[in-house]
Amino acid sequence: MSETEAQFEFDPAFQRKIASLFLRDSQFAIKTKDLIKPEYFTEQAVGTMVRVVQNHLQVYKTIPDLRILPTVLKDEITAKRIRTDQIGEVRDFIKEAVSADLSNPDYVVDKVVTFAKRQAIEQAMIESLPLLDKGQFDKIAEIMKKATSVGLLVDDEDYDYWAEIENRTKERKDYDDGKVVRDGITTGYSGIDAHLYHLGWGRKELSCIMGAAKAGKSMSLGDFGRNASLAGYNVLYITLEVGKKIIADRLDAANADTLMRELIKDHAAVDRAIKALAAKNTGRFHIREFASGTFKPSALNRLIESYRAKGIIFDLIIVDYADIMAAEYRSDSLQENLRTIYVDLRALAFEHNVAMLTATQTNREGAKAATAKATDVGDDWNKARTVDILIGINATEAEKKANEARLTWLLSRNTEDGFSLRIKQDRQKMKFLTKILGKV
Secondary structure: OOOOOOOOEEEEEEEEHHHHHHHOOOOHHHHHHOOOOOHOOOHHHHHHHHHHHHHHHHHOOOOOOOHHHHHHHHHHOOOOOOOOOHHHHHHHHHHHHOOOOOOOHHHHHHHHHHHHHHHHHHHHHHHHHHHHHHHHHHHHHHHHHHHHHOOOOOOOOHHHOOHHHHHHHHHHHHHHHHOOOOOOOOOOOOOHHHOOOOOOOOOOOOEEEEEEOOOOOOHHHHHHHHHHHHHHOOOEEOOOOOOHHHHHHHHHHHOOOOOOOOOOHHHHHHHHHHHHHHOOOOOEEEEEEEEOOOOOHHHHHHHHHHHHHHHOOOOOEEEEHHHHHHOOOOOOOHHHHHHHHHHHHHHHHHOOOOEEEEEEEEEEHHHHHHOHHHHOOOOOOOHHHHHHHHEEEOOOHHHHHHHEEEEEEEEEEOOOOOOEEEEEEEHHEEEEEEEEEEEE
């Protein structure tokens, strides 16, 4: 096949959309990884980036996020897999892809599948012609069957355990050498990240903070979201109980190191502090408010897709909080409604390759206890069974007076649990955690 024949039958703008989706959208990349080839693209720099992402995807099973992409590119340049004269064009394309229109990914997948299928059939016909003269009809049938099946398994993500050991070893070695970091979304505190399997909130997982009323669940969610954004991750905060302006005020107090009651008096200093932080390489932080009991998982899915159409892909989605969402199909059973909400949230985390973080209430017994147990989760035990990690907020009256609390690893799917981290807080400035005092 000649270079011209190998190229997409799409204009350069559509080729760039395909490549932008491949660079930014993990699910799109997984669906099309075996259909897209670097030589298909008319612009070599664009094709080069597709190759880089494909290689990363093969080893790490996800695309490189925008924070580690510079390191990946540096390694490629050092290894001379990216020519010196291409570096500028590659970087220009990355800048374009960061703000590209990522709408209608399913339509683009269909177009890519159609193209790949036609290319495969054309090539199969060329290969079959010599066999026709030789009467090798079984061989022709085999070639054509393989060609016509292209694209049919586009959603199939098979993982060959034995064959993948080399990729797993390379991944572990790169982690050990510090070439790449785990793709968890940092909590902002190394002492907490160290006890999370992904060194942060895990993508495709649902993490949950449990506490009694007024224990600081919303404050913790805001704090973790703030830290993720400051680290360069894109955050979507859904509030179903507290107004978005109150959430913003809490974030201002924490970011500006100011008492909540002094925000108006110190408005000029707060303004300077927030603008100074915003000028850094922060990720997006979008806050949306909805009435309690009205927001469904399907509405969250549509919201994520609407942001995707604007070129915004989130790394962390916080729902404050899942217990007061609306079930997709409401039943007379509170337990069944809650079970489906949590299952649907975890499915959305998986589908969109995001870390999903929410909170839940303890029951009355847990609220009275010095340390609530996993079985003290309010209303339905199925919530604890569904989440990947459940962390409790506990504090005795003496600890509260000392501005202290304990974070207890109640359940964890992939790491140890049953321990607590003692923390210092400054609740007047909406700082959920100012210092980790130790492990108990």
